[in-house]
Amino acid sequence: MKRGLLIIISGPSGVGKGTVRKYFEANKDLNLAYSTSMTTRKPREGEIDGKDYFFVTREQFIQSIQKGELLEYAEFVGNYYGTPLKEVNRLRDEGKNVLLEIEVQGAKQVQEKCPDAISIFIIPPSMEELENRIRGRKSEPEEIVQQRLAKAEKELKLVNQYKYIVCNDDPKLAADLIQTIIYRNIEIEENK
Ligand SMILES: Nc1nc2c(ncn2[C@@H]2O[C@H](COP(=O)(O)OP(=O)(O)O)[C@@H](O)[C@H]2O)c(=O)[nH]1
Numbered sequence: 190m191k192r193g194l195l196i197i198i199s200g201p202s203g204v205g206k207g208t209v210r211k212y213f214e215a216n217k218d219l220n221l222a223y224s225t226s227m228t229t230r231k232p233r234e235g236e237i238d239g240k241d242y243f244f245v246t247r248e249q250f251i252q253s254i255q256k257g258e259l260l261e262y263a264e265f266v267g268n269y270y271g272t273p274l275k276e277v278n279r280l281r282d283e284g285k286n287v288l289l290e291i292e293v294q295g296a297k298q299v300q301e302k303c304p305d306a307i308s309i310f311i312i313p314p315s316m317e318e319l320e321n322r323i324r325g326r327k328s329e330p331e332e333i334v335q336q337r338l339a340k341a342e343k344e345l346k347l348v349n350q351y352k353y354i355v356c357n358d359d360p361k362l363a364a365d366l367i368q369t370i371i372y373r374n375i376e377i378e379e380n381k
């Protein structure tokens with residue numbers, strides 16, 4: 190069996206990564222598996238441990254780093270986020286195309302370790318719209334919103350690090366574009 194693809198989806202906080210993913214992740218033809226990350230961030234209302242994230246303490250996270258259990262990790266606005274390596278390998282070995290939804294520093298580490306990874310960056314139609322979306326979600330206090338917006342300005346300068354850039358104006362259109370990118374890469378891999 191062919192090993193599954195590794196697909197990185199990045200983009201600033203609030204751009205709509207999770208929203209867009211919901212439109213395509215159930216598409217069986219894409220044979221996707223979402224990699225659940227580990228984080229020290231506190232759960233938001235409705236988030237489920239083990240599904241949205243593995244919520245851990247700083248000590249537990251640092252232990253995972255030291256034991257070499259993470260494919261990549263980064264600190265983002267005061268919290269650690271990282272990708273458990275074992276699960277990614279297990280899923281890819283099963284032939285699943287594994288989806289990582291990670292920020293730019295982590296994406297860079299994955300690109301260095303796995304040059305075949307397919308990298309997609311989602312951009313907002315404008316900074317005003319990004320601000321509206323982060324605020325509209327009402328998931329963070331004002332101070333954190335400000336920090337995430339400042340971070341977004343820096344992250345948006347790194348679009349050249351990615352192979353594909355998708356604007357999330359209409360979420361269904363953005364999802365269709367991402368599906369097309371994945372389909373084409375599956376086809377390329379099959380013909381290798
Ligand atoms: N490097 C890295 N970044 C991650 C990981 N999981 C999530 N992130 C990113 O961390 C940032 C903050 O995530 P979160 O607090 O859930 O906010 P949200 O993405 O705006 O909903 C986002 O850019 C995520 O894509 C991970 O495992 N590694």
Ligand SMILES: Nc1ncnc2c1ncn2[C@@H]1O[C@H](COP(=O)(O)OP(=O)(O)O)[C@@H](O)[C@H]1O
Binds near residue numbers: 201206207323325358
């Ligand atoms: N294309 C879009 N147009 C308008 N609002 C959107 C769009 N995509 C996402 N949103 C909204 O923006 C907010 C942030 O989206 P979310 O998926 O949580 O972003 P991310 O996962 O990138 O942090 C949510 O309230 C979501 O409903």
